[in-house]
Amino acid sequence: MDTLFAIGAGAYGATTVTYLASLWTERPSVGRLAVWLLRATLVFWSALLVWWAVDTGLSGGTRLGLGLSAWSLCALYLLLLRRYPIAALGSFVTALSTVLAVLAVLGLFVARPHPVLTGALADWLLWIHISLAFVGIVAFAFATAVSLVYLLQARMLKTKSRSELRRRLPPLDVLDRLSLRSIIVGFPFYTVALLLGSVQAVRAGEGTLRLSYVLAVVSWVIYGVVLQARLAAGWRGPRAAILTTVGLAVAMAVVARYSLGLG
């Protein structure tokens, strides 16, 4: 099982490399190969996740969530690819999925499940909390991938780059809208997840403030600020993109702590 997960993470990595190659070569066949490789990776990863879920149940929560996030991010990309000209986003999305998949694999190899995931409070409420948090994180991860491409494209347009890459990346407006919509979708899920997390903490009778809780709230505040600034003050462009990326980094720190058994 562990080896199969490692192979799955490797497949995400190989897909990322193929997508990167498709950005630099003029051959459309490389782009097509990347899409097929991604589809195959998703099928393989789906089988692994089902197996893992059946095998571990709720105790595999965080790792299952990480694996599911990696899968969902790519699936969302493939879905949006039908509607938006975002083929060039593939390398960024698959790179993020590779990170998530590697975290899931590291969790398998390195750490024991966090006690909160196997203790008396490991019930349906915890399961909902984790699920909602990961839905939010997937949306934020997608927004981040889009924002990174936005930053790259905006920089190339500003510097009057004549690189072929500039022509292949999606228009700024498409990237900006996709990023905002992803945050709008993810934020409510993340908010409810945090509220349920607080309930869990109260149920556990915890008196101390864990670092993970603080980081989770910080990431929530960042996305709240991004949303407020974008919707009310018309914020857009590089500043919004940078803050979106910082928000994900903080949220991922929370996930990484749980994944590595630190809590």
Added chain:
Amino acid sequence: MASPSRLVVLGLNHRTAPLQVREQFAIPAEALPDTAGLARAAGFGESFVLSTCNRVELYATTTDPVLDDEALADVLAKVGNARVHVVRPHVYSHQDGPAVRHLFRVASSLDSMVIGEPQILGQMRTSFEICRVAGLTGPSLNRAVERAFKVARKVRAQTGIGRHVVSISSVAVDLARQIFGKLESRTAALIGAGKMGELAARYLVQAGIETLWVANRSPERANAVATALGGHPRDLGELPRLLTEADIVVTSTGARDYLIDKASMKAALKARKYRPIFLIDIAVPRNVDPACNTLDNVFCYDVDDLTAVANENMVSRQREAEAAEGLVAEEAIRFLREMSSVDIKPTIIALRRHADAIKGAELERALRRLGELDPKQLKVVEMLADGVVNKLLHDVQVGLKQAAASGDDELLRAARALFALPEDDSSEDP
């Protein structure tokens, strides 16, 4: 025996003839059949005329093994209703393989003034269709031109020859699309309604922008350009407001100082809630302070920036054109091979028919001499005759096909002479 049909092209283009010569050959679409008909009167078989602002070419078939340059120039002079001594220095002609290659190059836009421009294929299609409907083309020309269209599509699909735009205005539209995506819901403002500005605005209108405002020092000129482009005239004093409202601003005034400086752009940006704005400054001296480009969500390109992109795209097209030339050459060779093997068909059909006639006559005579035969004996005799004929013809057919594939029609003539095959004995299948 009649000589096989050959493709001939004669014409003049932007490289061989100056505009004052080319303009004599501007043939309207409705006159194309009459013009192509001149070739028939001059002894050519099938024909069609391609007439664009950069070229006039007559494509025709002939069975004449030797073509006189003087006679060709004379035909083209008639096409343009011009004196032959005026036309002669500018005329080029190609025959057989080079003619096929030229046809493929023209269709693939490799012979165009702007390499890779897409209009030529449409122009060729239209001209050809007019001549085809008028009954001036036939199987040979139809096959060659249809193949030229196919090769042109292949060149466009397999090379990047048409991928990048090469005019300054097109580059500006291309960049606008990279910032805004679709331009259909966008608003553009043209500040200064000179020729260059008008051209850039025209491209934006063609690209589908929703609203165009035109502001100029002279309101009359603003009004005229706005009317011509389907836009709305605005007062030049409204510039701050235009900067707040428009997504794309094209400046081309003769002002000596900056019309848009960093401070005014910063104020406009705040008022427009930091929505991106694309400033296209095609004026010399510049109308937009280049420092505006340092502001987030402001993308500022001057004429040098746009020219640099256009030049880069042109280099890219030329690189792709080299690959396209190889493709066209390969396709021309393939087509000529196919044509050769098609031409051999009538000879093989005639040969087969000739052999079957001899076989039938000899078989009948032999059977008369043999008297009554039972069905089995009859079948054996017939099989013997078939076997002898087939074995004899097999090697001959293979030899003819190989010779045709290598473009050698001498063997074809020899076979027809040796077997005494009739000239017009190929119209029916044996």
